[in-house]
Amino acid sequence: MYNHRTIEQKWIQRWAEGFVDYTANNSSGKESKYILVEFPFPSGAGLHVGHIRSYVAQDIKARMYRMQGQNVLYPIGWDAFGLPTENYAIQNNISPIIATENNINTFKKQLALLGLSFDWSREINTTDPQYYRWTQWIWLQMYKAGLAYQDTTKVWWCDELKTVLANEEVIDGKSERGGHPCERVSLTQWMLAITKYADRLDKDLDIVDYLPVIKTQQRNWIGRSEGSEIDFKLEHQTEKYIIFDFDGVLGDTEKETIQAIMEISQIDETEALKKNFNYLSKKPSHARGAEDSEIKRIDAWTLKFGEILAKLEPKIFNGFIDEIVKLQNTKIAIVSSGSHAYITPMIEEIKKLGVNPTHVLTYEDHYSKEEKIEIICNDWGVSEKDIYYFTDSQADIYELENLCDKNKLIGCGWGHMGLQPLLDLLPEQQVLKRFEDIKNIFPKKNIKVFTTRIDTLFGVIFLVLAPEHPILDTIVTSEYKEAIQTYQKQTKSKSDLDRQQEKEKTGVFTGAYAVHPLTGEQIPIWTADYVLMNYGTGAVMAVPAHDERDREFAEKYNLAIINVITEDNILENSDLYNGLSTLEAKQKLTQELEFKNLGHQKIQYKLRDWVFSRQRYWGEPFPIVWINEQSYGQISGEIVKFLPANPITRQKNNNTEYAVPLAPTELPLELPEVESYIPEGQGEGPLALAKDWVQVWYHIETGKTLPRSETKPDDKWVEGIRETDTMPNWAGSSWYYLRYADAHNTQELANQAALEQWLPVDLYNGGMEHVTLHLLYSRFWHKFLYDIGLVPTIEPYQKRIAHGMILAEGGIKMSKSKGNTVDPVEMVESFGADSLRIYEMFMGPYDEAIAWDTSGLIGCSRFLKRVYQWITDMQTQTLEKAVDTIKLDYDTHILIRKITEDIENQKYNTCISSLMEYLNTYINKDIGKEYITTYITLLAPFAPHIAEELWEILGKTESVHKSIWPQFDESKLIQTEADYQIHINGKMRDIITVNAQLDNEAIQQKALESDKVNTIITDKTRIKKIIVNQDKKIVIIIY
């Protein structure tokens, strides 16, 4: 009677004692195979039946390859960093280190029950400092190569998890782990420049053997598209309304002014400087509404002042005038609180240089600035809010901030007051340090669009900018300003999710127009939220006739729709390009635009750089110290070798900090002990609280560190603070397959010879959920390591397959909360590991999702019982002998071929059926020891414990797992008699058994003698043709 408990316990014990050994050999001459399963995250929940499905499947392969004489590496380890452990640790108030240790122990105990032939001597653990030492080391190489950098961008923030997440970790606005809502916020993070590898990650998919669906998903995610970037110029852009304050802005009057003040007021230079500064910096008390006597005094003063100044002949700022001339579509007025006496000659000069003001208003014209501005705006027909006002004085800014648009008050730092007072009052971008900075106030406005359909260029009706597009504010006309701002606000308040789900297109006209690069026509510019800022250029050329979204938009807002491509893909309405095919047109248009310098070919990717920091505790610390600018200047010696070409900096408390690397000898940088693992807010992770760890002395030549609590040994040590973010848990898994090759190396991440032996991984099995995450990331790391000469292959995995998920009964996902999980340990206890293994292989196609069904498991357990009974019965000699050895040979070799091929092709379910079929055929027979041996050998990879037991019952002393895999022998399929099917007009009508030696003609004769055939074909003349084919089919075709 088959007792799975005693058998399995017995063999687990014997194997542990060394009856078999699955250690892979790093220096064996044998052909080798590297089979890899994704190493598990050791969660508190323990092993899942889904883990077992893939581990057993690949175990079967590994076992077969070993029996075929190959040197097989089938390793296992622990991907143990990550949020779930950390959250579990917080909830239970224990250290994540302890929690991880406990979980790993549970997993190991459970795995030990399953008869898996892992090479435990190479077990790795990403949270072991001796492992993450090399994770940190690799990261330092990326830092040095300039691939790791800091950037402030919109990233996904998950408030529930209190950390940022990578784009790949957010699905439909929810976190991949846990499904918590995420939002886009602007934060400074470590990034990895995976986009630099986008092209190779896409192209090299051609040379690997991945499941097609995996390649498709990777390609989708990388999102390569070939197209063109086209410039749409904004020559007919909206008028710029500019008023220049004269003194200190257009004219260099400072010295002369002081001179004049000294003369008029009879004071010395110091006093005069002070007086001038007061006048310029204080809130003004202007003459409007002043008393007559006061007005007279000011009149007299100003006129006198002007006379003196005119004599002194101040100069204009020629360089600035040149810059102003370069601006296009401007209306310019000049105002001054001085007098015509000195201004008029200078204006003449300015006009000669090409600036033609519509107004030059001085003190004589009007007392106050406000009045002057009102007059100018009135003449121009615009509002005060539309004008840009350039001044060098604080006084003007105070006076005008309520009249004009505060964002359009521009300070000129070369004036009387100097730069700093203006910076105190205005945002930096509104203060000009140099003449050419005016370009930034009115940037030259081209709108770049990306398109894959340059052939539709003549169908462009309008342009659409993303509402976040930075140029939008500067091109919008006053008339549409409010509408645009409202729209921008609306967009901002919508989550990305809402924005995606919005069905109806919305948008607003900007009032501005661009120029079509070929026709020169005016193209209206709109903004709409169907255009996304984070793809392409954030702007599109809209071709309503040939783009569905543009069409919808055009229909809604009554914009034209012009067909430029016929149904036969020939261009029409496209000027010189009419009659060309779209393909030709694409080439020619690209050429023309390139020639005119208005566009060029461009390859665009959807892939974004990888957000690589987390505000959490349970991850690898960055081997980085932040030091100040001065200290960075002192960096020298050895450590310079490890610096990137461009320093990485961040702003903290108004200071610039520089990221410098730890010396490789300092690795691993271990996680400090902290009092609390709870993440705090958006800023910093729990590591920030470990003050003793964070604050260090950094050696400027060696990159060594000491705790700040120790006395600074000498001047070579500078103050530094460690990075307090940690790496995401994808870091450790990005290179673990390399470590298996040489798991205990203390000198390098793995020995070169070992890598050469094992790489690339021959077969990598993992879940579909990691296809855009882990699989892409690790290919990226691998390619980088290849580039710096550390790995011998350009791709890590030669072949990648995926197992289907195991669902709960009823076809829904297993989850603790639904209470529908299946505990593999319970299954092993009730039915045995062998039954569980067989069932998981038998339940359905390996790569498809499938629902758990315990009664199916019972069936498999029944099968093993029958096998056991059959073979033990044969030993007691009670069965009738199977005498037809030809048939027995035939069946056995068909079985050998079937199983060998099906294991190779992941068709485990049909392996099991054929083992069952063979059993059903011979269960009442004694087939003899030779055939039993073969049968048990074929069964061994699937059910290692029972096979071992039956092997022993047969009297063998060595393990079945060390035996030789049966060889398929074609010659054993030769039979004396063969069955031939007779098909008449496609229908199978009879089966005849004939001597296998007969030739086709004789077989045809036999077929025509068949009774069945004769009842159907009474008239032999109706036979058109008879064919005997390779598959033992006789095909008769009749009229």
Added chain:
RNA sequence: GCUGGUGUGGUGGAAUGGUAGACACGAAGGACUCAAAAUCCUUUGGAGGCAACUCUGUAACGGUUCAAGUCCGUUCACCAGCACCA
């Protein structure tokens, strides 16, 4: 919407263009048993027939072929991925 895939009994699923439903589960009947479990035997897509057997049948419709679950076209349904990606 786009891309890829799938559609076969009551269920999981087999099937290099050539006997559709292997294998297993479940169900029904029977044997063993005082009884139950376990085990063993028989039947099990549908319709007809005492039976030999016949017809029909792989989402729907059409096509190619001597022959189609398999190849082609259209439609429908489901699954997965991407998703206003310009």
